[in-house]
Amino acid sequence: MVEPTAxxxxxxxxxxxxxxxxxxxxxxxxxxxxxRTDGSMLGAICLTSLASGPIFLLVALGVFFxxxxxxxxxxxxxxxxxxxxxxxxxxxGLFLAIVPVITGTLLMVKLSEALPAMAHPAAWGAGGxxxxxxxLAVLTGLNFPPxxxxxxxxxxxxxxLLVRRIVWLEGE
Numbered sequence: 001m002v003e004p005t006a007x008x009x010x011x012x013x014x015x016x017x018x019x020x021x022x023x024x025x026x027x028x029x030x031x032x033x034x035x036r037t038d039g040s041m042l043g044a045i046c047l048t049s050l051a052s053g054p055i056f057l058l059v060a061l062g063v064f065f066x067x068x069x070x071x072x073x074x075x076x077x078x079x080x081x082x083x084x085x086x087x088x089x090x091x092x093g094l095f096l097a098i099v100p101v102i103t104g105t106l107l108m109v110k111l112s113e114a115l116p117a118m119a120h121p122a123a124w125g126a127g128g129x130x131x132x133x134x135x136l137a138v139l140t141g142l143n144f145p146p147x148x149x150x151x152x153x154x155x156x157x158x159x160x161l162l163v164r165r166i167v168w169l170e171g172e
Contacts (some may be wrong), residue, residue, distance in 0.1 A: 038156065040104060044166035048159050049101045053093020054086045054153045055162075063147050063154075104131045105163050121164050128160025129153060 074082075108127045112119035118127075132153045136144065144152070 041109065041167055044163045045098075045101050045105055047166060048163045049094045049098045049107075050090050051093070052097035052101070052155060052159050052161065053089030053091070055158050056093060056151060057086065058087050059158070060147075060151045063151050067147065076077045100131055100135060100156075101159060101163065104128060104160055105167070107131075108160070108164070109167065121161060124160045124164035125157045128156040128158075130162070132156025 104127060106123050108118065111127075112123075117123065132155070136149060136152060137155075
């Protein structure tokens with residue numbers, strides 16, 4: 001008959017240091033992460049709001065191309081028109097995205113300061129996804145097609161990651 005062995009329970013850091021435990025402890029931030037105070041947050045909000053339109057267009061092109069519903073035949077003569085379309089989408093995206101970008105940035109910075117695990121880029125991406133889903137939930141009466149929903153959610157995640165990259169939280 002096999003004797004049951006005692007299982008020792010300890011914190012993950014001590015168990016990892018001793019070579020035991022199931023998984024190593026996640027890396028901890030040296031101090032509570034804080035957003036930089038040199039204006040990078042305002043710059044991140046402005047840049048991301050301006051970039052949201054072109055990001056959406058590129059994501060939409062990718063989604064429609066992968067779905068097989070789009071074939072692109074680009075010629076050099078089209079380049080000025082494409083640049084103009086990107087500029088116009090940047091202006092339109094600025095007006096559509098400024099409030100969600102400000103809301104998401106301020107919320108994620110405060111959450112990152114309160115809970116250091118929320119400073120991780122994956123948490124920011126998840127926050128962007130949730131904010132995009134919340135916006136779509138408010139706009140459910142518009143009956144967006146599934147491709148459009150996918151484009152909006154992917155754009156939300158990419159914009160959240162762009163803001164996170166620019167903000168550069170201190171303590172990392």
